Amino acid sequence: PDNKVRQGEFAHLTVRLHNDKDRNIGNIVVTLRNRELGIDTQQEIPALPRGEQATLEFWLKIPSCQRQQNYPITIIAEFYDGKIISETQVEMITVEKGTCTTTEGPLDNTIIKMFDAIDLDRGGTALIPITITNLGEDQAKYDISVQYIPGITWRVDPSATLRLEPGQQDTAYLHLTADNDAPFGQNKITITITSDAQKTAVPLRITTRGATTAVLEQNTGIITVQVLLLIAVLVLIAVAVAIARRRPKRPRTVSVEKADEKLETYY
Numbered sequence: 001p002d003n004k005v006r007q008g009e010f011a012h013l014t015v016r017l018h019n020d021k022d023r024n025i026g027n028i029v030v031t032l033r034n035r036e037l038g039i040d041t042q043q044e045i046p047a048l049p050r051g052e053q054a055t056l057e058f059w060l061k062i063p064s065c066q067r068q069q070n071y072p073i074t075i076i077a078e079f080y081d082g083k084i085i086s087e088t089q090v091e092m093i094t095v096e097k098g099t100c101t102t103t104e105g106p107l108d109n110t111i112i113k114m115f116d117a118i119d120l121d122r123g124g125t126a127l128i129p130i131t132i133t134n135l136g137e138d139q140a141k142y143d144i145s146v147q148y149i150p151g152i153t154w155r156v157d158p159s160a161t162l163r164l165e166p167g168q169q170d171t172a173y174l175h176l177t178a179d180n181d182a183p184f185g186q187n188k189i190t191i192t193i194t195s196d197a198q199k200t201a202v203p204l205r206i207t208t209r210g211a212t213t214a215v216l217e218q219n220t221g222i223i224t225v226q227v228l229l230l231i232a233v234l235v236l237i238a239v240a241v242a243i244a245r246r247r248p249k250r251p252r253t254v255s256v257e258k259a260d261e262k263l264e265t266y267y
Contacts, residue, residue, distance in 0.1 A: 006098030008064035008197070013091065015075060020054040025050075028079040032058055034071050037095075038141045038163055047234070048079075063141065064101040064197035100197070107195050109136035114163035114191070114202060120152075120178050124184035128174040130156075132193070140195055144172055147190040151182030152206070182208050 005011040028045040111133040142162045146154045191202045
């Protein structure tokens with residue numbers, strides 16, 4: 001192959017086949033693959049006589065903003081020789097810096113469907129399906145990312161990247177989880193979907209509901225202190241009553257004054 005290629009350009013790979021068997025082989029299929037580059041293409045040869053060779057030319061489009069690094073291209077040759085035989089070889093290409101300009105707006109040949117508003121409880125998780133349809137004539141890669149909002153985390157299942165064949169539709173599931181102290185009320189986040197050199201922003205309105213953990217813990221603490229104080233007061237009252245009941249009674253002192261007796265004489 002031409003081992004080095006710039007972003008947005010075509011990598012040229014030449015595959016040469018030689019039949020070194022003592023008989024003809026047929027139904028030859030050569031496939032080139034690399035998932036990161038979105039490459040999955042093949043060519044066929046009906047038959048290859050013994051001792052002869054054939055040459056296949058592949059031109060592989062590199063995405064405009066592909067990461068600059070080395071990529072393995074897997075070459076698979078399958079043919080029929082009484083049974084199906086498969087041979088595999090790997091060639092490396094290097095993607096170098098090219099022209100990477102991302103334009104914002106609706107994605108070409110793409111339909112995106114998702115909710116425009118959801119309710120999200122503090123401490124809870126909401127599930128948002130994102131359905132993408134590729135209406136183009138080539139395979140397309142879609143990368144999903146979410147704008148950061150304090151107190152809300154996200155993940156995409158099964159992957160934040162979808163690769164769709166022409167006419168194919170697939171769904172990614174966005175999980176949004178709110179912390180117990182997430183911003184209360186209405187918030188708007190932006191979900192960005194990028195395909196090659198294009199990206200589009202899809203707004204999502206979130207209404208966050210529920211009480212924060214801090215307030216709940218504070219209220220719980222206040223109630224606990226109040227209950228403890230009430231119990232302490234009741235205990236003190238009970239102790240005081242018990243002591244009062246067990247104290248011995250003092251004898252009552254009665255003062256008796258002997259009055260002078262008046263004697264009267266009766267005649």
